[in-house]
Amino acid sequence: MKKKLYTAIGLMSGTSMDGVDVSLIKSDGFNQLINVLDEYFEYNKILHKELIELRNLILTIDDLKLHANRIKELEREITLFHSKIVSEISLKYKDEIDLIGFHGQTIFHNPDQKISKQLGDGKLMSQLVNKRVFYDFRQEDIANKGEGAPLAxxxxxxxxxxxxxxxxxxxxxxxxxxxxxxxxxxxxxxxxxxxxxxxxxxxxxxxxxxxxxxxxxxxxxxxxxxxxxxxxxxxxxxxxxxxxxxxxxxxxxxxxxxxxxxxxxxxxxxxxxxxxxxxxxxxxxxxxxxxxxxxxxxxxxxxxxxxxxxxxxxxxxxxxxxxxxxxxxxxxxxxxSLNGDYIESQAFGYLAIRSFLNLPISYPKTTGCVTPTVGGKLAQNI
Missing domain, CATH: 3.30.420.40 (ATPase, nucleotide binding domain)
Structure with a gap:
């Protein structure tokens, strides 16, 4: 019997901090995959500059506290930007979108100190787009003694x-x-x-x-x-x-x-x-x-x-x-027959589906976690 296919949007903004790769996929969370669309949305020059400047300021875990207000401001801006993308994609696609995989923008990653900080408020996004949103994909793996990466x-x-x-x-x-x-x-x-x-x-x-x-x-x-x-x-x-x-x-x-x-x-x-x-x-x-x-x-x-x-x-x-x-x-x-620009955004759509199905997204030989780990926090405002 065929497993149910879920429709998910994956959102990925990498270390270049220049914009967001977006993919819409359908998958059963196992071995079925249909790639529906891929698009790129560029940050404006001011946001791009502010993100790079903030990341350059966050050198230690203490810097996260020191710059907490600026982090909160930019997190809201990033979330609004991503949420607008989700709304735009949703209007283009006639069928129901089940899940969002929201990676966010990494500004600090230190598994030894048990933290990987991505800018991105999953709860706010869920409120704005009225969808189930999975976010903060790395923290469960780190808590399970993994490195939090790579996740693809x-x-x-x-x-x-x-x-x-x-x-x-x-x-x-x-x-x-x-x-x-x-x-x-x-x-x-x-x-x-x-x-x-x-x-x-x-x-x-x-x-x-x-x-x-x-x-x-x-x-x-x-x-x-x-x-x-x-x-x-x-x-x-x-x-x-x-x-x-x-x-x-x-x-x-x-x-x-x-x-x-x-x-x-x-x-x-x-x-x-x-x-x-x-x-x-x-x-x-x-x-x-x-x-x-x-x-x-x-x-x-x-x-x-x-x-x-x-x-x-x-x-x-x-x-x-x-x-x-x-x-x-x-x-x-x-x-x-694959577009190498969008493998990671497709991956985070797939990780959202696996997270929803309570399936592992990382393994001992991929991140060093002790046991296969289910990741991704769920925000649900539906």
Whole structure:
């Protein structure tokens, strides 16, 4: 008997803080998925600037208290922005929307201190849109001794099965998401018990250092297609030094953009600094890929999603660092009838459905939680 399909909107605003990715999906919370629509809504320049400034002020847990009033103001503004999107999407879609997956805007993430703070008032949104809203997805996992991230692996598992059926890709298959932080999901077999089958970890920086460098040294917010880095020259001495001095000893901790800084490139031109930082980012991502591959010598595909997949210079640099690994290939997820910009927003729609069904969204080998964990708080004003 077929399971009931639920309709959910997933809302995701990443570390670039430039806007909101929105997806409308239908799913049973298990292996069925219909993607109805994907859209992007850009923050205005003032809100974008205020969010970045606030995040830069929140360096410790005490800063959350110190800036509580400003946090509350921006949280309301963020919630109103997201709620307007939900109302707009609801008008376009004739059928009933069951659930909203509201990730919110991360401003502080520190699992060791048992906190991950996303701006987003689920209760207010539920009142405004008159829907069931799931939000604060990371806190239950952290309470269960997990890292609170990454959370998309359970959705990657669903996608891997669909891609396998349609394109006959062999397992294991990996997903490389290059957002502000990069993370990797490895699905070992098809239709295996999830607790044994899913492995995931944050693998290093993604776009965060590149974006910060470009913002601080130009009028742009990011390096479109990697053209700035491509026009520069790597400072090999600085690159070698930062590689030698930076230690990512294990892949069992979730990462925050504040774990990385660009001070090592100080004094370089916009182009040379961008080339050097991009190569350092590529080096760390390549190390994560090698770790995920392990001792495997069979061909394995890494499906690349997130904004970083569009940075040709970054992708080519990663491939260069992996040139000695003939079995590893990097492929854009767009080659498999999926839009790599919206994987995470679709994922949070799916996580809302799983949360509603009281199903786990994280596992010991994806976040380090002790037992499979149901996440997402429910706000219900219906």
């Amino acid at each position: 692996p359970i959705f990657h598992n669903l996608l891997s099965n669909n891609i396998n059926e349609k394109y006959s890709i062999n397992f294991p298959v990996c997903f490389l998401n290059i957002g502000g932080i990069s993370n990797i999901t490895k699905i070992i077999k098809k239709d295996e018990k999830l607790e044994k089958n899913l492995e995931a970890f944050d693998s290093g920086p993604g776009n965060c250092m590149i974006d910060e460098w470009v913002r601080k040294n130009s009028k742009n917010n990011f390096d479109k297609n990697g053209l700035i880095a491509k026009s520069g020259k790597i400072d090999q001495l600085i690159l070698n030094q930062v590689i030698d001095n930076f230690e990512l000893n294990s892949f069992d901790k979730s990462l925050d953009i504040k774990d990385f800084n660009i001070s090592f490139a100080r004094g370089l031109s916009l182009e040379d600094g961008c080339a050097t930082i991009t190569n350092f980012t590529a080096y760390l991502i390549a190390k994560g890929i090698e770790y995920a591959n392990g001792n495997n010598a069979d061909p394995i595909k890494f499906l690349v999603c997130g904004g970083g997949r569009k940075n040709d210079y970054l992708i080519n640099s990663i491939k260069s660092y992996l040139s000695h690994k003939q079995n590893i290939s990097l492929n854009s997820i767009d080659n498999y």
